[in-house]
Amino acid sequence: MVSVLVLAAHLLSYAALTTASPTPRAASGYAPVPVTCPSSQLVRTxxxxxxxxxxxxxxxxxxxxxxxxSWLKSVDEAFECRQCSSDGDSGSGNWSDWGSGGKAPVLALTSSGGGYRAMLAGAGIIKGFDSREANKTGVSGIYQALTYHAGLSGGSWLLSSIIGNNCPTISSLQENLWETTIQSSLLVPQILLSPQAAPIYSAVEVDIQAKRAAGFDISIIDPWGRLLSYALLSGPDGGVMDTMSGIASTSNFTSYNAPYPIITALGSNRLIDGTCIPQPNATQYEFHPYEFGSWDDGVDAFVNSGYLGTSFSNGAPTGSCVTHYDQLGYVLGTSSNVFGSICGPVPAANSTAVSSLTLVEDLAELAAPGQPGIPESGVFGLYPNPFHNYPSSSLVSAQPTLELVDGGVGIAYQGNPIWPFLHRENVDVIIVNDNSADTLTNFPNGTEMLHTYQAAAAAGLTRMPVIPSVPTFVSKGLNQQPTFFGCNTNETVTIIYIPNYNYTYQSGTSTNKIQYYANETDGMISNGVQTANRGGDADWPLCLACGIMKKSGETLPSGCATCFKEYCFN
Incomplete structure (x- = not known):
């Protein structure tokens, strides 16, 4: 979770937008577009x-x-399926004798929040798992075995950069995009104020004005998401035309070469009961290529994500439909919206001097140029409520707008986007890569996993395995090595927990760090590769394979017994 004070200070140069006219000076691909509504149902329970x-x-x-x-066989021939067909068929027949369900386990990966630390460390995990990379590890091939991938906050930056660029390798993103864009981060005042950044100022100014002129509310998430996109998306003007629903048209998606992506955020109940800061039972929302919505009681509905921004009542459009509101930068900006914790109106600046602008003054000038300030709503990711007057959405049905924040914000915050997979019973194994900064040294200690377990128990979700208290987590060293949760119960998913650990690089960098030089980017990613591969431990690939297949019902290699003693938390 990125510090509001630090990041807002790094946005102060957007005071240059304060004298802008509310009428766009040029065309912008950022503004939502009115279209004729399709005949198909757009909102569902x-x-x-x-x-x-x-x-x-x-x-x-x-x-x-x-x-x-294929990966299991490469780890140990004992995983070879005894009744596999010999014709290379990739169907479920290959798993005819694996478990009572006769199928391979469905794997999901979650990438946690934690700013650029989480993004880069999480990228290393994927690089270590990806068989397309030139330098192989003992776990290369796991990425190809994933069916789902979820990201939150810094993890959503990682996931958006992957899917928004048509799923290249991490090496490609690192060399052709990140090493330049994160070193030249637009969040650094000296860079944002430089003459070289002037064209970006102009482009983002046009974008914000165009969205406002189209009749939509503006919040600080608009410039926030646009600035981040210039670091993460390689399309024209920082991927201004990229949308979440548009991912479904990319070649690696249509070829089913990528795990299904999900980005999460939390709802604020500010308009419901006055609790601006998300509470332990805050509504969990998810964005993906086909839908946006929530499984949680009080919402319990989804809308076609391509038509976010449309005015709905009782599940039907009230006029023309809207497209392009699901702009990918706005979605990843929403998932990383730490500014919602301000929880109050923001007055305008009373000074034009960069050195004297405060956080509050800067945010007001950023979101409402030339205005007396912004209302409290201006610190949220704002979405016209698609569940307005919808019967199953009793909690939010009266709200015209949904106000969303970073999933790592609030009381009992959950920095790992596990929640979507507690509602998808087809998911068997979740690989949880935790890059949170729970400790003073910016490493995880199990706090956020525990919060998810507690929230799941309170919501009656039984698929989350038991997570121990933080003192137990730390005393047993579970925060410094992989751990398997839910090994011995078929009623829960298996969680393979992989925390950030400094194998080869001091990867406990501050969440507030918003610029990484090329060598630092390489150090973080390289350390993430080592985290994926357990520092090169020769037994780890077998143990990871055993953890994945623990509940298959198949007779596992003899070495699995030792692995379970080392990695299973009972």
């Missing part, structure tokens, strides 16, 4: 995953299960 997601998962699973089979 959350009775299961959508038909579109189900279809994608069916096709992705065929490739993922074959990749898992």
């Amino acid at each position: 959350a009775s299961g995953i959508s038909d579109a997601e189900s279809s994608y998962i069916d096709q992705r699973y065929q490739k993922a299960s074959q990749a898992l089979k």
Whole structure:
């Protein structure tokens, strides 16, 4: 979670926008676009995953299960399926004798929040898991075996950069984008104020004005998401045309070569009961290529993500539909919205001197140029409520607008986006990569996993395995090595917990660090590769394979017994 004070200070140069006219000076690809509504149903009750997601998962699973089979065999021949067909068929027949369900486990990966630390460390995990990389590890191939990938905050930056660039390797992103854009981070005042950044000032100014002129409310998430996009997306003007729903048209998605992506955020109840800061039971929202919505009581509904921004009542559009509101930068900015914790109106600046601008003054000038300030709503990711007057959405049905924040904000914050997979019963194993800064040295200590367990128990979700208290977590060293949770119960998912650890680089960098030089980016990612591969431990690939297959019902290699003693938390 990124410090509001530090990041807002790094946005202060956007006072240059304060004298702008509310009329756009040029065309912008950022503004939402009115379109004729389709005849299909756009809002549905959350009775299961959508038909579109189900279809994608069916096709992705065929490739993922074959990749898992190949990787398992490379780790230990004892994993070879005894009744596999000999014709190379990638269907479920390859797993005909694996477990009572006769199928390979469905794997998901979660990438936690934690700013650029989480993004880069999480990127190293994927690089270590990806068989496309030139330098192989003992766990290369796991990425190809994933069916889902969820990201939150800094993890959403990572996931958005991957899917927004059509799923290249991490090496490609690192060399062709991140090493330059993060070193020249627009969040650094000296860079943002430089003459070289002037064209970006102008482009973002046009974007914000165009969205306002189209009749939509502006918040600080608009410039926040646009600035981040210049570091993460390689399309024209910082990927201004990229949308979450547009991911479904990219070639690696249509070929089912990528795990299904989910980005999460929390809802604020400010308009419901006055509690601006998210509480332990805050509504968990999820964005993905086909839908946006929540499984939680009081919302319990989803909308076609391509039509976010449309005015709905009782599930039907009240006029023309809107597209492009799901702009990818706005989505990743929403998932990393730490500014919602301000919880108050923001007055305008009373000085033009950079050195004297305060956080409050800067945010007011940023979101409302030339105005007396912004209302409290201006610190949230703002979405016209698609569940307005919708019967199943009793908690939010009276709200015209949903106000969203970073999932790592609030009381009992949850920095790991596990929640979506507690509602998807097809997911068997969740690899949780935790890059949180729970400790003074910016490493995880199990706090956020515990919060998810407590929230799941309170919500009656039984698929989350037991997570111990933080003192137990730390005393047993679970925060410094991989751990398997839920090994010995078929009622829960298996969580393979992989925390950030400084194997080869001091990876406990501050969440407030918003500039990484190329050597630092390389150090963080390289350390993440080592985290994925347990520092090169020769036994780790076998143990990871054993953890994934623990509940398969299959007779596992003899070495698995030792692995379970070392890694299973009982």
